Amino acid sequence: MSNDPRALLRSAWVLHEEGKLDEADEQYRAALSAAPEDPDALHLFGVLQAQRGVLAAAARLIGRAVELSPRNANALYNLGNVLRDLHRREEALKSYDRAAAEMPGNPGVWTNRGAVLEELGRPLEALASFDRALSLEPKHVTAHYNRGNALRDLGRADEALASYRNALALAPNYAPAWDASGAVLQDARRFDDAYVAYDRAYALDPLLPYVEGWRLHAKMQLCDWANLALEIARLESNVRAGKLVAAPFMLLACSASPDLQLSGARSYADDKYPNQPALWHGENYRHDRIGVGYVSGELREQATSSLAADLFETHDRGAFEIHGFAIGPKDESPMRRRLHDGFDIFHDLAGTTSRVTAERIRSFEIDVLVNLNGYFGAEQTGIFALRPAPIQVNYLGFPGTMGASYIDYIVADPVIIPEADQKHYSEKVAYLQESYQCNDRKRRIGAPRLTRADCGLPGEGFVFCCFNGSHKLTPDSFASWMRILSNVEGAVLWLLDSHPMVKRNLSREASRLGIDPKRLVFGPMMKLEDHLARLKLADLVLDTLPHNAHTTASDALWSGVPVLTCVGSTFAGRVAASLLKGAGLPELITWSAGDYEALAVKLARERPLISGLRTKLEANRDTCPLFNTPRFARQIEAAYKAMCERQWRGLPPASFAVEAVPP
Numbered sequence: 001m002s003n004d005p006r007a008l009l010r011s012a013w014v015l016h017e018e019g020k021l022d023e024a025d026e027q028y029r030a031a032l033s034a035a036p037e038d039p040d041a042l043h044l045f046g047v048l049q050a051q052r053g054v055l056a057a058a059a060r061l062i063g064r065a066v067e068l069s070p071r072n073a074n075a076l077y078n079l080g081n082v083l084r085d086l087h088r089r090e091e092a093l094k095s096y097d098r099a100a101a102e103m104p105g106n107p108g109v110w111t112n113r114g115a116v117l118e119e120l121g122r123p124l125e126a127l128a129s130f131d132r133a134l135s136l137e138p139k140h141v142t143a144h145y146n147r148g149n150a151l152r153d154l155g156r157a158d159e160a161l162a163s164y165r166n167a168l169a170l171a172p173n174y175a176p177a178w179d180a181s182g183a184v185l186q187d188a189r190r191f192d193d194a195y196v197a198y199d200r201a202y203a204l205d206p207l208l209p210y211v212e213g214w215r216l217h218a219k220m221q222l223c224d225w226a227n228l229a230l231e232i233a234r235l236e237s238n239v240r241a242g243k244l245v246a247a248p249f250m251l252l253a254c255s256a257s258p259d260l261q262l263s264g265a266r267s268y269a270d271d272k273y274p275n276q277p278a279l280w281h282g283e284n285y286r287h288d289r290i291g292v293g294y295v296s297g298e299l300r301e302q303a304t305s306s307l308a309a310d311l312f313e314t315h316d317r318g319a320f321e322i323h324g325f326a327i328g329p330k331d332e333s334p335m336r337r338r339l340h341d342g343f344d345i346f347h348d349l350a351g352t353t354s355r356v357t358a359e360r361i362r363s364f365e366i367d368v369l370v371n372l373n374g375y376f377g378a379e380q381t382g383i384f385a386l387r388p389a390p391i392q393v394n395y396l397g398f399p400g401t402m403g404a405s406y407i408d409y410i411v412a413d414p415v416i417i418p419e420a421d422q423k424h425y426s427e428k429v430a431y432l433q434e435s436y437q438c439n440d441r442k443r444r445i446g447a448p449r450l451t452r453a454d455c456g457l458p459g460e461g462f463v464f465c466c467f468n469g470s471h472k473l474t475p476d477s478f479a480s481w482m483r484i485l486s487n488v489e490g491a492v493l494w495l496l497d498s499h500p501m502v503k504r505n506l507s508r509e510a511s512r513l514g515i516d517p518k519r520l521v522f523g524p525m526m527k528l529e530d531h532l533a534r535l536k537l538a539d540l541v542l543d544t545l546p547h548n549a550h551t552t553a554s555d556a557l558w559s560g561v562p563v564l565t566c567v568g569s570t571f572a573g574r575v576a577a578s579l580l581k582g583a584g585l586p587e588l589i590t591w592s593a594g595d596y597e598a599l600a601v602k603l604a605r606e607r608p609l610i611s612g613l614r615t616k617l618e619a620n621r622d623t624c625p626l627f628n629t630p631r632f633a634r635q636i637e638a639a640y641k642a643m644c645e646r647q648w649r650g651l652p653p654a655s656f657a658v659e660a661v662p663p
Contacts (some may be wrong), residue, residue, distance in 0.1 A: 005035035009044070016048055024048060039069035043078065050082050058082045066095075073102035077109055084116050087274050090355070092116045107137040115146050121353035121382070123153040141171045148180055155329060157184050175205035182214060191221040191499050209271070212238065213246030220253060220471040221498070223505040228475060239264045244271055248375040252400060252572040253471050256546040258424035261570060265403030266426065268375065275406060278387035279362040284648055285390075289321040292640060293366040293389065294343075295357075296397070297328035297378025301335045303551040304372055304397050306528060309335065310440040312342040314633040320640070323366060325349060327357060328378045354382035361388040367647075368640045371407065374398020391643045391653075394427055396438070399550060399572040401425040408653040409643060411636065412436050415578040416571055422655055430639040431657035434625035435582030437575070438636070439554055441622075441629050446533035456521045457537060461490035462604040465538035465561070467523070467531075467552050470498045472544045476593075478506065481542055482513040484597055488604040494538055497522035528555075535559040539610055540603055548576040557583045558627065562613040564588050564603070566596040582626030585617060623663070634661045 012027030028045035035041060046061030062079040066072060080095035096113035103109060114129030130147035133140055148163030161184050167177040182197035198215035201208055216231055232254045238245040239260055248265045255261060285291070294312065299305060315322045324343035329350050330336050340346045345364075349357050361369060361383070369389035373380050376398045384392050387406050394402050395411040402410075403426045410417070410427035413436040417429050457463050464484065466473075485491055497503060507517035526534060532555060541556045543549050543565035549556070553563050553576045565576035567589060577589045590596040603610045621627055638658040646654065 003034055005031050005038055005041070008034060009038070009041050012041075013044060016044065021048060021052065037064075037068060039065040039072060039075070042068070043072065043075040046082070047078055050078070050085070055082055055086050059086060059088075070098075071102055073099050073106075073109075076102065077106075077112070080112060080116070084112070084119070087276070089116050089120050093120065105136060107133040107140050107143060110136070111140060111143045111146060114143070114150065118146065118150050118153065120355070121153075123150040124351070126150040127154070139170050141167050141174055141177075144170065145174065145177045145180065148177070148184075152180070152184055157188060160184050173204055175201045175208050175211070178204065179208055179211045179214070182211075182218065186214070186218055186221075189499070191218050192501050194218040195222060195224070207243075209244040210247050211245075213250045216246075216254065217250040217471060220473075221469075222501045223470055223473055223478075223509075224501070225475045225505075225509070236260055239267070242267055244268070248400060248403070249398070250471075252570070253474075253547040256569050256573065258401075258421060258570045261400050262403055262424050262426065265375070265401050267403075269381070269402060269404040273381040273385040273404065276386045278406075279358055280387050280390055283390075285365045285367055286648065287321070287365065287367070289317075289319060290368065290640060290644055291321045291323065291364060291366045292368045292370065293323040293325055293361055293364070294370045294372055295325040295327065295361075295380050295383060296372040297380050298373070299324055299326035299336070299339050300328070300331045301333040302377070304377075305335055305339060306440060306443065307551060307554070308372070308396060308438050308440075309338055309342060310442055310629040311438040311633055311636070312339065314629050316633070316637055317344065320637060321345075323347060323364065325357060325361065325383075327352065327380050327383075354380070355386060358383045358386035358388040367391060367644055368393060370395050371402075372397045374400075374402055390647050391640075393430070393643070399575060400570065401427060409639075411639060412571070413578055414657075415567075415581055416574050428653040429655040430643065431655070432632075432635045432639065433658065433660040434632070434635065435578045437550070437554060437579060437582070437626070438632050439558070439627050439629065441627055443532065443555075443558055444529045445536075445559060446527075446529040448533050448536065450534055450537070452537050455494070455523055455534065455537060457494065458490060458492060461492055462488055462540075463492055463494055463538045464540055464542050464600070464604070465494040465535070465556075466542050466544065466549070467494075467496045467535075467556075468544050468547075468549050470496065470502045472547045472549075473506075474544065474546075475509075477544045478509060479513060480593055480597055482510060482515045484542070484600045484604075485515050485519055487597075487601045491604055492519045492521050493542070494521045494523060497524050531555070532559045535561050540564055540600065542600060543576045546570060546573045548573055550575045553579050554626065557585075557617060558621070560614055560618050560621070562588055562603075562610065562617060564590070564596065564600055566590045566593060579626055582624060583617065584620040584624045585613065588613070628663070631661050631663065 008031035012024050015024035031041045042061045043065035046058045050058035059082045065075045076095050076099035080092045083092035093116050099109045110129050110133035114126040117126035127150040130143050133143040144163050144167035148160040151160035164177045164181045178197050178201035182194045185194035195218040198218050201211045202215045246264055248268050251261050251264050322344045324346045327349050366389045368391045370393045374394055374397045384406055392407050393409045394407050407427050409430045411430050413432050416436055503522050510517045535556055536559050538561050541563040545568045556563050567577045580588050642656055
């Protein structure tokens with residue numbers, strides 16, 4: 001065999017091109033043994049290592065090739081690809097910039113440069129890069145697809161959908177564009193169209209990350225339960241196998257296994273938000289006031305804000321400095337103005353990258369950083385992966401574990417996370433003595449302008465109600481409700497009219513179970529204050545499993561309507577029980593489907609019982625722990641102090657319970 005380095009390299013490249021990777025590997029090593037600093041050999045051997053998934057080695061090899069040959073455009077481009085795969089995105093961008101300077105007419109460079117800008121949270125710059133790629137190659141499918149992603153992040157949903165359609169017009173079987181179309185359509189609550197798009201993506205590429213879960217979620221939004229048990233079982237099996245098939249949020253409504261939710265969250269965190277070099281390096285700040293930062297992509301008119309606004313305003317300003325980090329777009333709502341005024345310092349960081357935001361948080365020396373989104377809504381977990389604060393907390397927005405090593409604590413209560421269940425959480429548990437959920441004493445209930453007749457409800461019959469999102473409705477819960485209706489003459493079930501197909505599917509299912517579909521009444525979505533007023537027309541809210549009512553349950557209790565729940569096995573399935581305990585109505589907590597149904601029937605048949613519960617709730621409302629925001633604020637402040645005291649003493653996070661605060 002020749003020892004000529006160039007001959008060895010040519011041989012290696014031929015084998016590489018033919019897909020004979022083991023033989024190519026051997027030849028590349030021989031070439032490098034003969035010429036260890038040959039930039040071409042280093043580059044191509046690095047490409048081979050990248051193909052095999054040995055990314056760290058690939059980055060070293062191609063990086064050295066670039067050092068030796070700084071203007072090698074292909075090496076710069078491939079180095080960018082490897083660094084991007086390693087989540088070293090800032091370095092990847094620099095490499096793409098250098099590659100673009102060397103070959104400005106290459107659309108692939110501009111496309112990948114735009115993709116990494118998108119991942120860095122710079123969608124406007126990414127859009128310009130994709131437009132540059134398309135000016136060079138108008139039929140570049142990936143550029144059209146990535147352009148859609150940037151437009152979606154900029155809130156330009158219709159344009160994003162058009163870009164995905166452009167990609168599909170060029171490549172009808174391009175699964176990522178079908179998947180992304182489904183996401184845009186789902187955001188627009190066009191669940192039927194979203195399901196079609198997700199279903200097509202899944203049929204084309206069942207291993208496309210997370211498409212199996214989002215397809216199932218869209219299907220559940222429609223209350224389309226055909227083959228549901230089989231599809232959930234398949235999804236759960238794939239999650240247990242470590243496959244990237246389901247985002248943690250969609251698992252809440254289809255899995256009753258806390259251990260499976262932990263597995264899914266860990267896989268998701270490792271994939272989407274891996275550990276980054278920490279911005280906080282172990283310092284003890286010891287300020288006069290503890291700095292608490294609340295991070296959210298939705299500090300505006302939104303469910304989490306409607307719960308937490310009063311807490312932000314009620315914090316003890318003598319002991320705490322309260323920061324709000326608003327990452328998402330603002331609206332012009334009264335809630336946004338209230339939130340702006342409710343923090344000591346309100347940071348409007350719309351359009352700012354995770355790194356810039358994290359660096360800002362670090363510059364303010366925040367002691368306790370609270371993730372109000374978790375894996376719900378406009379996720380901000382990339383900020384927390386950079387560890388800008390010594391203590392990082394999962395609270396309120398996501399009812400489950402985040403499976404991420406950089407989230408130290410989850411705020412809960414003994415109902416939400418029994419001590420024996422701590423093993424299902426990657427975080428340590430900060431236990432509050434009463435309900436974990438903060439609430440707003442200032443929530444306005446609109447004037448009672450609607451009657452039962454206006455809402456299509458009977459004047460005298462018992463009105464059961466559930467305004468949970470349709471994805472929380474399951475065949476088991478619905479069958480339970482139909483058994484309840486069959487035992488309460490004249491009763492109706494009042495549901496949210498979230499989509500025409502929901503009404504059609506539930507009516508069909510009621511008929512199949514022997515209940516006249518006319519006993520289902522569907523109400524439209526309304527502004528919060530009008531919805532709270534409408535709720536008063538109901539007699540009893542029926543809860544769901546495995547995903548309870550959360551904000552919808554506290555809304556009902558605030559409006560004076562009792563909630564009946566059955567305790568589940570996960571955080572998401574135990575929230576209503578926590579709220580009822582905090583509202584002083586533990587008698588509405590059941591532990592089996594049989595007891596749940598029996599109590600619902602009893603309350604409907606014996607009107608004095610439900611009247612007594614309403615009277616009790618009305619009497620408790622302004623004093624019970626659930627709606628006593630100052631008392632709640634002292635509880636969670638005690639938790640923040642306990643977290644800091646451990647950190648100041650050099651101790652790692654540990655689960656603990658704060659003492660009860662006197663009424």
